[in-house]
Every structure is written in C-alpha cells, then in structure tokens.
Amino acid sequence: MASxxxxxxxxxxxxxxxxxxxxxxxxxxLAEARVALVTTAGLRAAGDVRLWQPxxxxxxxxxxxxxxxxxxxxxxxxxxxxxxxxxxxxYPVDRLExxxxxxxxGSVANQHISFMGAxxxxxxxxxxxxxxxxxxxxxLDDDVDVVLLTPI
Amino acid sequence: xxVLARILEEAGIATVGLSLVRRQAENIRAPRFLHxxxxxGRPLGKPGDVEFQLDVIxxxxxxxxxxxxxxxxxxxxxxxxxxxxxxxxxxxxxxxxALHPAxxxxxxxxxxxxxxxxxxxxxTAVGRVADPDQIGDVILKFVTLADTxxxxxxxxxxxxxxxxxxxxxxxxxxxxxxxSDHVPAARQLESWFYQQTQTGPIIRxxxxxxxxxxxxxxxxxxxxxxxxxx
Numbered sequence: 232m233a234s235x236x237x238x239x240x241x242x243x244x245x246x247x248x249x250x251x252x253x254x255x256x257x258x259x260x261l262a263e264a265r266v267a268l269v270t271t272a273g274l275r276a277a278g279d280v281r282l283w284q285p286x287x288x289x290x291x292x293x294x295x296x297x298x299x300x301x302x303x304x305x306x307x308x309x310x311x312x313x314x315x316x317x318x319x320x321x322y323p324v325d326r327l328e329x330x331x332x333x334x335x336x337g338s339v340a341n342q343h344i345s346f347m348g349a350x351x352x353x354x355x356x357x358x359x360x361x362x363x364x365x366x367x368x369x370x371l372d373d374d375v376d377v378v379l380l381t382p383i
Numbered sequence: 384x385x386v387l388a389r390i391l392e393e394a395g396i397a398t399v400g401l402s403l404v405r406r407q408a409e410n411i412r413a414p415r416f417l418h419x420x421x422x423x424g425r426p427l428g429k430p431g432d433v434e435f436q437l438d439v440i441x442x443x444x445x446x447x448x449x450x451x452x453x454x455x456x457x458x459x460x461x462x463x464x465x466x467x468x469x470x471x472x473x474x475x476x477x478x479x480x481a482l483h484p485a486x487x488x489x490x491x492x493x494x495x496x497x498x499x500x501x502x503x504x505x506x507t508a509v510g511r512v513a514d515p516d517q518i519g520d521v522i523l524k525f526v527t528l529a530d531t532x533x534x535x536x537x538x539x540x541x542x543x544x545x546x547x548x549x550x551x552x553x554x555x556x557x558x559x560x561x562x563s564d565h566v567p568a569a570r571q572l573e574s575w576f577y578q579q580t581q582t583g584p585i586i587r588x589x590x591x592x593x594x595x596x597x598x599x600x601x602x603x604x605x606x607x608x609x610x611x612x613x
Contacts, residue, residue, distance in 0.1 A: 234466040234570055234610040235423045243406030247385070254389050255414050258397035258447035269391070269398075271384045280511050282546050285601070299506045305545065307608045310424035310464060310569035312556050315499075315508065317430035317566070326427075326436050336444075348384055355386045363387055367394035378391050379443060380400035381426045382384050 238308060246353050259337075264377040266331075267340035267370050271348030272314075272321050272383035273304030283347040288357030290366045293343045295324070302383075306349050309383055321383055340375045348382055385411025399443045401426045402455065414452035417443040422464040422569030429462070430566045462569075466610055469574035472562040474581075483526060485581035486519040489551075495558040502561065508553035511546035518554050521547045522582055529588035532596035537589075541602040548586055548606040552576060555583070570610075577611040587612060 258264060273283040275291055277299035285305050293300055300322060302314050313320040327339045344366045346358065370378065385408065388398040392414060402408035402418040403426055419439060421428045427436040439458060446454055475491025477484065496515060500507055513521040524547065528537035534544065552573075559572040577583035586607050593603035604612075 234608070235464045237610065238423060239404050239406075243404055244410065245407070247407070247410050250389065250412055253412050253414055253452050254392035255450065255452055256392045256395050256397045257450070261444055261447065264397075264447075269387055271387070277506070282511055282542070282549065284542075285605075299504070301506075302508055305605060307545075307549065307552070307605060308423070308610075309608075310422050310573065311508065311553065312560060312567065312572045313422070313425040313430040313569060315503070315553070315557055316560055318506075319433075319436055320425045320427045320430040323427055323436055323440060326433070326440055329433075330437070330440070335441075346387065358386055359390065363390035364394065366387075367391050367396060370391070370396060371394060375396060377444075377447065378388075378396050378398045379440065380384050380388055380398055382401060382403050383424055383426065 248355055248359070258377055261336055262334060263337045265338045265340060265373070265375050266327055266336050266377045266379060267373070267375040268322060268324065268327065268343040268381060269366070269378050270322055270343070270345050270381045270383070272302060272345060272381065273347035274300045274322060274345035275303040276300060279303070285349070285351045287347060288350060288352065288355070288362050290362050291345045292369060293345055295339060295341045295343060298324070304347055304349070304383055321381060323381070340370065340373050342369070342373060344369065385413035388413035397447055399446050401439065401443060405455070408455050412453050414454070415446040415449060416455045417446060417458060418455055419458040420461040422462060425462070425569055428458070428460070464570040465568035466570035466574050468568070468571060469578055470559055470563060470567045470571040472559045472572070472575055474579070483523060485522050485526070485585055488581045489518050489522055489554065492555065492558040495561040496554055499557040499561040507557060509550050509557070511550050512543050513547060513550045515554060518551060521551060522585065525551070525585050525589045529585055529592050532592040532598070534598070541599065544602060545605050551582060551586065552607070555580060573608060573611065577607060
C-alpha cells in the first residue's frame with residue numbers, strides 16, 4: 232500500500248463534530264460568480280517564516296496577486312515537492328485567473344484565505360465560533376459568493 | 384475543511400471542497416465535495432499540468448448546481464504516491480574531508496538548490512530557522528541531537544527542532560527538483576532524502592533518540608514523516 236493509503240486509514244475516522252443539518256447556499260451562475268480560495272494547507276505570505284502550530288485555529292489572508300506564498304503546515308506527513316514545483320497543485324490561483332479571463336467564472340477575489348488543517352482541537356471551537364466567521368466576513372466584504380476549498 | 388465549508392455556507396457563500404480523505408468528507412456532512420484519490424499534498428493532482436488542474440476545478444464547480452446535498456463525487460483518475468520508489472538523484476562526491484559527510488553533501492547540493500530557487504522565482508520553503516548558508520550548522524545540531532538525545536545540548540526547543548527539520552528537508556527536496564528532469568511522483572524525493580542521503584538518516588536517528596529518551600511525542604513524531612521513521 233502507498234504511504235498515503237496507511238495515513239488515510241489512520242485519519243479517516245478521526246472524530247469530527249456532529250451536525251444535525253447541512254447548511255446550503257445557492258450558487259450564482261458560475262460566469263457571474265466571484266470566487267475565492269480557502270485552503271487548509273497552512274500557507275503564509277512571503278516573509279512570514281512562522282510554522283503553523285498544531286492548535287492554531289487562526290487564519291491568514293493571502294493577497295490575490297501573491298505567488299510567493301509559503302507552505303507552513305506543521306505536519307511533515309504529506310508530499311511537499313508538488314507545491315515546491317507548482318503552487319497551483321494546492322492553491323490554484325493561476326487556474327482561477329485563467330478561468331476568469333476566459334469568462335468561465337465571473338471574477339477572482341482580491342484575497343484568499345488559509346487556515347491549517349489537521350488541527351489537534353477536535354471540537355474546532357475556535358474556528359467554529361471565532362476565526363471561521365471572521366474569515367467569512369473578510370470574503371463577504373470582497374463580495375465573494377463562491378469558495379473553492381482545498382486541503383493539503 | 385468541511386467545518387469551514389459549513390461556516391461559509393451559513394454566512395451565505397456557496398462552497399465546493401476538494402477531498403483527499405474520503406471518509407473525512409463523508410463524516411463532516413458539508414454540502415459538496417469532489418474527492419480525488421490523489422497524493423496527500425497534491426489536491427489538484429498533478430503539478431505543472433494545467434489541463435488536469437482545470438479539469439479538477441471544472442468537475443468541482445459543476446457540483447455547485449447540486450442541491451441534493453451532501454454530495455461527494457469521485458474524480459475518475461487515481462494517482463498514488465511512490466514513496467517505495469525513491470527518486471534517483473545523483474549525490475555530490477565527497478569534497479572536503481574536514482567536514483562532516485552530511486555537511487559536505489549539503490554544501491555540494493547548493494548549486495542545485497540555487498537552480499531551483501531561480502526556477503521558482505525566489506520562492507523557497509527554506510528559512511524557518513536557517514537560511515541556505517546555515518543548513519550545515521543546523522545539520523550538525525541534529526548530529527548532536529542524535530548522539531545525546533538532549534535538546535539543550537543541540538540548541539533546540541520543541542518548535543525550532545520541527546522547523547529546522549523542515550528547513551533541511553526543503554533544502555534537499557528543492558535541490559532534488561533541480562536534479563530531476565521532471566517533477567517526481569509524490570514522496571519520491573522524500574524517500575530519496577530520508578533513505579539515500581547522508582543527512583536524512585541523521586534526522587531519523589535524532590527522532591528515534593528523542594523517543595527512546597522519553598521526549599514528548601509531539602516533538603519527535605513531527606520531525607519527519609511517519610512512514611520514514613521505521
């Protein structure tokens with residue numbers, strides 16, 4: 232089995248919060264949508280050399296034009312060479328810009344958001360009550376109506 | 384990530400997530416996921432492959448029309464990591480016998496690291512606690528750590544030892560990219576570094592020494608990938 236297979240087996244059923252309902256927002260037509268990326272890859276803007284701490288539920292705002300973002304996730308348990316070679320394999324900003332230029336999506340947000348996944352806090356209380364809604368407000372203030380979420 | 388999807392949906396933003404661990408996507412009950420059985424670390428599947436990445440995004444965006452949630456669709460292509468087939472990058476010959484072999488090796492890889500740095504427009508993951516000129520010094524700290532199992536003797540704490548391990552790994556993997564004629568499959572350069580270089584086994588030995596000495600698991604376990612610790 233590939234190394235990732237054993238990790239998937241190990242983390243697949245890590246306890247998650249239980250929710251009674253599934254929230255749903257209707258998306259606008261894609262050609263009119265303003266799209267942002269929200270990643271849990273633990274990215275940071277260039278020059279910010281801090282590694283993400285495993286209990287840090289905060290988020291970082293990444294300027295839409297930045298391509299020198301850093302992979303700052305605390306965990307060593309995934310391939311890092313794909314991102315080193317091409318950030319779009321995790322954080323597809325160039326693909327979104329190309330889709331906007333082609334009219335496939337309406338526009339790309341001025342800024343994107345990164346959290347860090349694999350949080351040690353299985354209750355996600357900071358993200359649920361504080362940083363998550365704050366990040367949503369950052370996106371709403373930029374008139375974002377569609378988000379593509381990417382893991383690492 | 385599914386938690387974030389739920390928060391954004393509640394705030395009035397439609398979401399679709401890329402999934403790499405299907406059972407997690409199933410358990411969190413967020414509205415829309417495209418699952419890709421792709422390597423961890425490569426959620427768009429293939430670095431440098433514009434058409435493949437666009438295909439992933441288009442498949443994901445097509446789920447935005449769905450209201451029969453939760454919906455999880457699978458990308459039809461499966462891509463495995465290849466940790467069991469280490470990349471075959473040529474390592475530099477011994478150059479300065481006065482240096483520790485690992486430090487000599489790291490210095491010998493500097494031109495390759497610099498080529499990748501130029502190729503990436505200056506983007507590098509090296510620099511958490513050491514810049515490229517300091518990699519040799521940090522390697523020697525891991526030599527001390529492997530020999531003594533003493534964080535104090537090595538000059539580390541639990542944060543800096545993880546960051547230093549990431550700096551050294553990034554230095555080697557970025558050099559390895561320059562030494563490869565294509566982007567290797569996921570984890571091939573990881574296996575090359577931890578199994579075939581002088582330096583990788585020193586980091587593994589340091590982690591094992593800390594474990595044996597009873598150091599906190601969160602310190603030694605996250606110094607290198609779990610699959611490279613055996």
